Amino acid sequence: MNDTDGKKPLGLRGGGPRSGSVKQSFSHGRTKNVVVETKRKRVVVPKPGAGGGAGGGSSPATDPSNRPAGISDAELERRMKALAAAKANEAQEARQREAEEKAREEERERRRQEAEEKAREEQERAEAAAKKAEEDERRRKEKEEAKNKPKPAEAPADPAAAQAAEARGAKSGPRKPDRERVATPPADDRNARNKAGRDDNRRSGKLTVNQALTGGEGGRQRSVAAMKRKQERMRQKAMGGGDSREKVVRDVQVPEAIVVQELANRMAERVADVVKSLMNMGMMVTQNQTIDQDTAELIIEEFGHNIVRVSDSDVEQVIDTVEDKAEDLMNRPPVVTIMGHVDHGKTSLLDAIRNAKVTAGEAGGITQHIGAYQVKTDSGAVLTFLDTPGHAAFTSMRARGAQVTDIVVLVVAADDSVMPQTIEAINHAKAAKVPMIVAINKMDKPAADANRVRTELLQHEVIVEAMSGDVQDVEVSAHTGQGLDNLLEAIALQAEILELKANPKRAALGAVIEAQLDVGRGPVATVLVQNGTLKQGDIFVVGEQWGKVRAMENDHGERVKVAGPSVPVEVLGLNGTPEAGDVLNVVETEAQAREIAEYRHQAAKDKRAAAGAATTLEQMMAKAKADENVAELPILVKADVQGSAEAIVQAMEKIGNDEVRVRVLHYGVGAITETDVGLAEASGAPVIGFNVRANASARQSANQKGVEIRYYSVIYDLVDDVKAAASGLLSAEVREKFIGYAEIKEVFKVSNVGKVAGCLVTEGVARRSAGVRLLRDNVVIHEGTLKTLKRFKDEVSEVISGQECGMAFENYDDIRPKDVIEIFEREEVERTLD
Numbered sequence: 001m002n003d004t005d006g007k008k009p010l011g012l013r014g015g016g017p018r019s020g021s022v023k024q025s026f027s028h029g030r031t032k033n034v035v036v037e038t039k040r041k042r043v044v045v046p047k048p049g050a051g052g053g054a055g056g057g058s059s060p061a062t063d064p065s066n067r068p069a070g071i072s073d074a075e076l077e078r079r080m081k082a083l084a085a086a087k088a089n090e091a092q093e094a095r096q097r098e099a100e101e102k103a104r105e106e107e108r109e110r111r112r113q114e115a116e117e118k119a120r121e122e123q124e125r126a127e128a129a130a131k132k133a134e135e136d137e138r139r140r141k142e143k144e145e146a147k148n149k150p151k152p153a154e155a156p157a158d159p160a161a162a163q164a165a166e167a168r169g170a171k172s173g174p175r176k177p178d179r180e181r182v183a184t185p186p187a188d189d190r191n192a193r194n195k196a197g198r199d200d201n202r203r204s205g206k207l208t209v210n211q212a213l214t215g216g217e218g219g220r221q222r223s224v225a226a227m228k229r230k231q232e233r234m235r236q237k238a239m240g241g242g243d244s245r246e247k248v249v250r251d252v253q254v255p256e257a258i259v260v261q262e263l264a265n266r267m268a269e270r271v272a273d274v275v276k277s278l279m280n281m282g283m284m285v286t287q288n289q290t291i292d293q294d295t296a297e298l299i300i301e302e303f304g305h306n307i308v309r310v311s312d313s314d315v316e317q318v319i320d321t322v323e324d325k326a327e328d329l330m331n332r333p334p335v336v337t338i339m340g341h342v343d344h345g346k347t348s349l350l351d352a353i354r355n356a357k358v359t360a361g362e363a364g365g366i367t368q369h370i371g372a373y374q375v376k377t378d379s380g381a382v383l384t385f386l387d388t389p390g391h392a393a394f395t396s397m398r399a400r401g402a403q404v405t406d407i408v409v410l411v412v413a414a415d416d417s418v419m420p421q422t423i424e425a426i427n428h429a430k431a432a433k434v435p436m437i438v439a440i441n442k443m444d445k446p447a448a449d450a451n452r453v454r455t456e457l458l459q460h461e462v463i464v465e466a467m468s469g470d471v472q473d474v475e476v477s478a479h480t481g482q483g484l485d486n487l488l489e490a491i492a493l494q495a496e497i498l499e500l501k502a503n504p505k506r507a508a509l510g511a512v513i514e515a516q517l518d519v520g521r522g523p524v525a526t527v528l529v530q531n532g533t534l535k536q537g538d539i540f541v542v543g544e545q546w547g548k549v550r551a552m553e554n555d556h557g558e559r560v561k562v563a564g565p566s567v568p569v570e571v572l573g574l575n576g577t578p579e580a581g582d583v584l585n586v587v588e589t590e591a592q593a594r595e596i597a598e599y600r601h602q603a604a605k606d607k608r609a610a611a612g613a614a615t616t617l618e619q620m621m622a623k624a625k626a627d628e629n630v631a632e633l634p635i636l637v638k639a640d641v642q643g644s645a646e647a648i649v650q651a652m653e654k655i656g657n658d659e660v661r662v663r664v665l666h667y668g669v670g671a672i673t674e675t676d677v678g679l680a681e682a683s684g685a686p687v688i689g690f691n692v693r694a695n696a697s698a699r700q701s702a703n704q705k706g707v708e709i710r711y712y713s714v715i716y717d718l719v720d721d722v723k724a725a726a727s728g729l730l731s732a733e734v735r736e737k738f739i740g741y742a743e744i745k746e747v748f749k750v751s752n753v754g755k756v757a758g759c760l761v762t763e764g765v766a767r768r769s770a771g772v773r774l775l776r777d778n779v780v781i782h783e784g785t786l787k788t789l790k791r792f793k794d795e796v797s798e799v800i801s802g803q804e805c806g807m808a809f810e811n812y813d814d815i816r817p818k819d820v821i822e823i824f825e826r827e828e829v830e831r832t833l834d
Helices: 073-148 159-171 187-203 209-214 224-238 260-267 271-280 293-302 312-318 346-354 392-403 420-432 450-458 484-498 590-612 617-628 642-653 674-683 696-705 715-727
Strands: 021-023 034-037 042-045 251-254 257-259 290-292 306-309 335-340 371-376 382-387 407-413 436-441 472-475 509-518 522-531 539-542 545-553 568-574 583-587 631-639 660-669 687-690 709-712 733-750 754-767 771-776 779-791 798-800 804-809 820-829
Touching: 251 260, 251 293, 257 260, 257 293, 260 271, 260 290, 260 293, 271 293, 290 293, 293 306, 335 346, 335 420, 346 371, 346 382, 346 484, 371 568, 382 484, 407 420, 407 484, 436 450, 436 484, 472 484, 509 642, 509 660, 539 590, 545 590, 583 590, 631 642, 631 674, 631 715, 642 660, 642 687, 642 715, 660 674, 660 715, 674 687, 674 696, 687 715, 696 709, 709 715, 733 804, 754 779, 754 820, 771 804, 779 798
Parallel strands: 251 306, 335 382, 335 407, 407 436, 436 472, 631 660, 631 687, 687 709
Antiparallel strands: 021 034, 034 042, 257 290, 371 382, 509 522, 509 583, 522 568, 539 545, 539 583, 545 568, 733 754, 733 820, 754 798, 754 804, 771 779, 771 820, 779 804
16 A cells, blocks of 8 residues: 555644545545535545645655646645635635624514514503593593582482471471561561661761761671672582682793792782792792792792793893895995094085085084984985094094994095094994095195095005005095095995895894984984884884884984884984994883893993992002092083083093092983082082083072083083193192202301301302202202391391302201202192193
């Protein structure tokens, strides 16, 4: 037998892989091929020799004696690789089958759980429905039993009791005649006679004070309504007591603090019951007292309602803040603000566009208020203009003008160029992020230089189109009308680029441009509608005030019923004067408007109180110490419009320094009243009226109490006068003026006088009334006054330079030869505020 006989075939030696079935045949010492059968393929592998496999030895490729016939090395290697690949594929398919089986098992488990959950929910729903049906059936039966219950007036239901009563009547025998029995009138007759007697007593004679106080003979009579209520209660009781209505559970909104009566109204409960419940809790309150939110929650839960906690700021959520739909938006006119330096021709330029004369009505030729006008151009375009004052005191008013505007027209005089208020206007326009158009005005004057204006604007980052920038510039003249059409065309072009749109179908939203207190019309506000439509009769809230639109007037004084977007109108019907710059919102009900206004007023009051109060004891002491060293000039300010009053107050705050300041005790809008005079008298302050006057009673009271009232129509006159008055509170500045020097030559001791210095006046003059300093080695060792100044034996008032004299100091004797005496005078110089 060959040495290959008796050895294990390939795949069965050395613990190798055993997948598949291996078949081997031996034929008389001749080696045959090994057939390996797998599930997919049948691979024929030549049997290795004795030295191959795990047992060691050479492989068939290396041992030619053991190589099967007709099999090359490459073929043998290829067959071995195919066998390994088949085994790997089989292992991978087994893993895939296991994963698929696991996924199918998880899916079956999930479906089973869902089916069980669904069945459980259906069972619970069926049980709830059955329980509800049983409850409804029980209630129906109770109602039917209550309706079928017999009345008390009917015969007793017990037949045995009825038979017993009949038997007792039979034993007692026949009834006695009526004449033998005591006549007892029925109860109804007695009540009728008593009532008739009371009526007779009530109608007999006149009612006296004693009868009224004691209640009269018959006492207080019950009203007809009370009798009807009593009869109704008796009828309900006879019917079985009546079914009590099912209690309605309400969601009660409770703010941080609420009045007891209001809480009862929101719960729809009696106020007495709520007060009684609070007293049971140990709180002795009345219906007009306020309780906190936690206490209100206990009461609401006791009455079976649900509490909804709200904060005070939630009242403003009623203001409509819905987003406008794209299909509702329509084009609106642009709002153009005219800004620039004082006396650069802003109002005159607007007059030339409006063909009106507004400047003639302004005090001192300057604009004191913000004016709002609508202008229709020759091309049919409608423009809304805001004319802002140019004086420095109206910085805040110009800022408000920039906040509500779409386009800013910066007016610069060609003969005056860029000025301080021009720079402020540029800053306001940049802060508001609105496009700017430069109108170079007064081009008709000989000194006009438009290029100078364009060049100076470069310093403030305003590059006009003529300088290759993106800011439009137009050369105009309000006097001759030059360039006005070009200016309107530039505004229309800029508005077209902006694509300004608004929704006129929603509730109105606007801004207060100006507000004033009119004698005949009350508080009046100039409102610029920004979105929506303001109608007559609308209820609105604006700042801390609220009102109802009683009437509206346009810029021509004509009454209008509606005002759409970008339309300025004067609104009448406010309960107070709002602040210029407040936002106007239309609400649904008057209660909402009043509630929002009260919340805003309280919030502003708390904010002012917090700002004025010192937070710590150290701050309070420091503030009190600082106030002791500062002199105050108190004043009262009354103006015609809110914007002017604010501007004056801001200007007053800027007046003063570390030693003196102006304090505005009160400022308001409207005429000077007797109350203002009383406050001024108590504070020792003057009353300043800006474009307003005092009424007759106020003038008479001011004359009697000695209160000064000053009237002004130009704001910088007012500022200058107040500044001069505040300067009078400054302590005078003391300056020293050196008038001479004297050198001590010898010191003498004189009886009854002390030491006297024999001096030579080396410079200037020595005066008896002047102050002196004693210098030793150029160091001041004494400062005081002269006790005596003598020339020879005579007392003199002054000694000129080059002469000798005798000097003695007041309360000082330490003088030595070669000391220098410095003679000076003090003079007081009045100070002024810058």
